[in-house]
Amino acid sequence: MFRIKRALKNDRIRLLLAAVLLSAVCLAVRRVPGVVRNLSDFCFVAGIVHIFVGATRYVHNVGLFKTFSYSAYKRRWKKHGHPAGETRPMSLAEYTQNVILDDARQRPVGWPLAAGLIWCAGSLLLAALAV
Secondary structure: OHHHHHHHOOHHHHHHHHHHHHHHHHHHHOOOOOHHHHHHHHHHHHHHHHHHHHHHHHHHHHOOOHHHHHHHHHHHHHHHOOHHHOOOOOOHHHHHHHHHOOHHHOOOOHHHHHHHHHHHHHHHHHHHHHO
């Protein structure tokens, strides 16, 4: 049981499980004749999920969402007072340096995008075999 819990904390395994479950649901809802075609659709949905997650992480790491995050920080700062002795809320530039660009908040982007491309390439090959 401990190994399962530890494995589920791994980001790659969680992403793979989510992609496989979504692919299985899509496969159950929409079936077409032919095992190879169904397998191709399964691989494509799993690849798209990986690419979507990788793209979302890339946008998060680059900081497109920093404006929304900064406005939420300012609201929390005004509502809950002055954490850690701050006399004023951080400016957007300080917030970007201290919070957004913090290495601990950066999530890996390469693996989900590469895995998504591999899944989609496998789907393309299977679709070519089905024809």
